[in-house]
Amino acid sequence: MSEEGLSRRSVLNGCGLCVVGGILGFAVANNSDAAKPKDPHAQANAYGDTPDTGNKPLAAVDQVPAGGGLILKDAKLVLTKSSAGEVHAFSITCPHQGCPVGSVEGGVIVCPCHGSTFALDTGARVSGPATSGLTAVAVTVQGDQILGS
Numbered sequence: 225m226s227e228e229g230l231s232r233r234s235v236l237n238g239c240g241l242c243v244v245g246g247i248l249g250f251a252v253a254n255n256s257d258a259a260k261p262k263d264p265h266a267q268a269n270a271y272g273d274t275p276d277t278g279n280k281p282l283a284a285v286d287q288v289p290a291g292g293g294l295i296l297k298d299a300k301l302v303l304t305k306s307s308a309g310e311v312h313a314f315s316i317t318c319p320h321q322g323c324p325v326g327s328v329e330g331g332v333i334v335c336p337c338h339g340s341t342f343a344l345d346t347g348a349r350v351s352g353p354a355t356s357g358l359t360a361v362a363v364t365v366q367g368d369q370i371l372g373s
Contacts, residue, residue: 282363282370285311293328293344300324301361302333303370304344311365313372314347314358325358333358 283303288294288311293304295316302325304312314333316324323337332341332350340352347358362373 280372282313282372285365285368285370288370291331291344293333295325295328297324299372302328302358303363304328304333306345310345311363311370312345312347313361313363313370314342315361317359318354319349319356319358320352320354 282296282299282301283294285305288303288305290305290309291307293302295302297316300316301313302316304314306312318325318335318337318340320335320338320340323335325333325342326336327334328344331344333344333347334341335352335354338353340354341350342348342354342358343350347360349355349357364371364373
């Protein structure tokens with residue numbers, strides 16, 4: 225009868241593979257984007273830059289519906305207008321996992337990735353997995369134009 229079990233050689237080979245795998249895993253993780261220093265101008269959650277609107281025309285006031293919003297993908301902004309006509313701007317980057325918000329509907333800004341919603345006038349979190357609101361961005365209304373500040 226032969227004895228079935230682990231030999232000393234197979235145990236040592238398994239341990240060696242674990243050590244090599246750990247070293248390789250560390251080397252890969254250490255060289256990943258997550259290990260690199262973040263841009264000091266990045267949002268607190270490090271999901272992209274805070275939009276720089278720098279006194280540029282962003283949109284005409286009448287392009288933003290009252291009680292709704294307009295998403296500017298190139299500028300990385302969502303512009304909203306209250307029913308009273310006040311214009312607000314927020315980063316389109318959802319603080320949950322960095323997805324860009326996808327729409328403004330039903331009186332809220334909606335992130336399509338995990339369903340977080342945000343208030344039109346403050347960007348505050350209304351529902352979903354996000355634990356904070358959208359980052360506010362300063363804009364001004366000059367005549368019929370919305371300008372970055």
